[in-house]
Amino acid sequence: MKAIHFGAGNIGRGFIGKLLADARADLIFADVNQPLVDQLAHQQSYQVHVVGENAHVERVNKVSAVHSASPDAINQIAQADIITTAVGPQVLAKIAGTLAQGLTARHAAGNNQPLNIIACENMVRGTSQLKQHVLQALPEALHAWVDEHVGFVDSAVDRIVPPAAAANDDPLEVTVETFSEWIVDSTQFKGELPPIAGMDATTNLMAYVERKLFTLNTGHAITAYLGQLAGYGTIREAILDPAVREVVKGAMEESGAVLIKRYGFDPRQHAAYIQKILTRFENPYLHDEVERVGRQPLRKLSEGDRLIKPLRGTLEYNLPNANLLIGIAAALSYRNPQDPQAQEMLTLLETLGTEQALTQISALADQPEVVAQVTNVYNAMQHQA
Ligand SMILES: NC(=O)c1ccc[n+]([C@@H]2O[C@H](COP(=O)([O-])OP(=O)(O)OC[C@H]3O[C@@H](n4cnc5c(N)ncnc54)[C@H](O)[C@@H]3O)[C@@H](O)[C@H]2O)c1
Ligand SMILES: O=P(O)(O)OC[C@@H](O)[C@@H](O)[C@H](O)[C@H](O)CO
Numbered sequence: 001m002k003a004i005h006f007g008a009g010n011i012g013r014g015f016i017g018k019l020l021a022d023a024r025a026d027l028i029f030a031d032v033n034q035p036l037v038d039q040l041a042h043q044q045s046y047q048v049h050v051v052g053e054n055a056h057v058e059r060v061n062k063v064s065a066v067h068s069a070s071p072d073a074i075n076q077i078a079q080a081d082i083i084t085t086a087v088g089p090q091v092l093a094k095i096a097g098t099l100a101q102g103l104t105a106r107h108a109a110g111n112n113q114p115l116n117i118i119a120c121e122n123m124v125r126g127t128s129q130l131k132q133h134v135l136q137a138l139p140e141a142l143h144a145w146v147d148e149h150v151g152f153v154d155s156a157v158d159r160i161v162p163p164a165a166a167a168n169d170d171p172l173e174v175t176v177e178t179f180s181e182w183i184v185d186s187t188q189f190k191g192e193l194p195p196i197a198g199m200d201a202t203t204n205l206m207a208y209v210e211r212k213l214f215t216l217n218t219g220h221a222i223t224a225y226l227g228q229l230a231g232y233g234t235i236r237e238a239i240l241d242p243a244v245r246e247v248v249k250g251a252m253e254e255s256g257a258v259l260i261k262r263y264g265f266d267p268r269q270h271a272a273y274i275q276k277i278l279t280r281f282e283n284p285y286l287h288d289e290v291e292r293v294g295r296q297p298l299r300k301l302s303e304g305d306r307l308i309k310p311l312r313g314t315l316e317y318n319l320p321n322a323n324l325l326i327g328i329a330a331a332l333s334y335r336n337p338q339d340p341q342a343q344e345m346l347t348l349l350e351t352l353g354t355e356q357a358l359t360q361i362s363a364l365a366d367q368p369e370v371v372a373q374v375t376n377v378y379n380a381m382q383h384q385a
Contacts, residue, residue: 001025001194002080006068006095007087008036010161013060014174016084016120018048019182021060023196028076030068030098039171040065046172051285053178069098077102078109082194083117086157089126089299092119096133103138107145114191116151118184122217124209124304127154127188151190156183156209158216160280162288177283179276183208207263210309214259215270216277217306218327219252223281224294225330229385235288239281249278250323251310257320258313297334298341303363307331315367325370329377332358333385354378 003025005017012029020027031037040046045061066072077083077099087095099117106115119126131152135143159180164173186193186201193201202208220235226247227238238244252274260267294300301307307328314321332349336342348357354375358364364371 001082002076003027003082003084004030004073004076004080006030006083006085007091008033008040008065009086010163010174011086011120011157011159013046013172014048014161014176015157015159015180016086016182017063018058018060019196019198020082020084021063022198023194025082025196027063029063029065030073030076031065032068034067036171037065037067043172046174047170049173049175050178051175052283055178055285068095073098074102074105078106078111080115081113083115085117085119085130086121089121089123090296092121092126092130093133096130097137099130099134100137103134103146103150104142107142112149114149114151114189116153116189116191116194118153118155120155120157120182122157122213122306124206124213124309125154127152149190151188153188154185154205154209156181156205156212158182158212160283160286160288162286162292175286177280177286179280181212207259207265210263211259211265211270211273213306214255214310214313215252215274216280218255218310218324219248219274219277220281220293221300221306222248222251222323222327222330224290225297225327225334227290228294228335229330229333229381233289235281235290235293236284236286238290239278245278247323247326248281249274251327252277254314254319254321254324255310258310258317261317261319262313291336291339294331294334294336294342295339296341297331297339297345298361301328301331301345301358301361308362308364311370315370325374326377328358328362329374329381332374332378333381 003020005012008029008031017027029040041064044063045059048058050056119130160177164175182199184199184201185205186203223235223238226244230241232238256270259265260270311321311324334342355371358371358374
């Protein structure tokens, strides 16, 4: 099995790339970070520290790396059996051009073997969105061939992987939690399901994507935003504060009530799922900064993402949402001069005012009452800060 993984970052090296290597795939990382590409190409292996219960170190061997926009990457796409990504939602559109060039070369070479492409990003049906970008970049004459031979497979991916400590002298080493979950949509594959241990297939992907994004990521984001407001640097410090924990747990329960109603999850199992997530946030072996988890607040406040989509669910089913509203106000309060989206959000708040900025950022024009409620909480937070 020949595999190309776009994005040799935390989740790329620490989770998806590792599973592909464990499955004995011939694995090539594709990234834009040239020093990282050079280091991987030179070293061809790296260590993964699995921390928590049964802590141990694993080595990933025999990997190679190319620049993601290079002719090498295009050649590799022409020959690959599986392509995965962990580049960030906003980067999918950027790699679509390279994928389209690779597919064009594959077609020209007469390679009709099935190819499956799986985006492993924190978003709902990210691969389907990537497919649209790729089709836009391809001549129409190739669309039918792509439909026949290339599977665009949506997935849900869960493993907390913060960046390695700055003091670490091995830039390739990654530290990961023990827990991991990678679920793919079995209905979208072309050819046989690739034999990758740790990749589980389902016919009911949406339930798993929303369960993960609207529980773990909802709680994670709120922990980060309330954590920053309370002056904490890490997720662990924040979640150990009873006041933060109460809102985070409450917001996950509010979102959970929507998920239970929508997908029929067992309420007791869902409560256990939330409890396990709280324990994962407390992980004493991970140093996960609130700035990583809170990154790109405009994305996190967008209508289909972890804060607003669960809120919309509570409005649809007439369910409680007081903690989600606090979480949204905390997200608006997030400040980070190093994060372009945090800066853009601040500019919007200053130029438009809170109500109009939130309405625009989160597409809430039809919910003026909710916007007013969040604004009240936000104003109170600014006075306390
Ligand atoms: N870290 C986690 O805990 C975690 C867990 C689950 C899902 N995710 C998701 O995985 C994705 C990546 O997250 P991460 O934490 O690994 O981020 P990261 O910043 O560590 O890694 C992203 C990598 O993508 C590379 N990249 C950027 N533009 C590229 C391009 N055009 N072509 C190829 N590579 C490019 C970057 O250089 C970087 O190495 C995100 O969508 C994130 O939401 C992360
Ligand atoms: O990657 P983001 O920015 O969408 O979200 C930040 C974290 O919540 C996220 O990376 C989690 O660590 C991950 O989703 C755990 O599976």
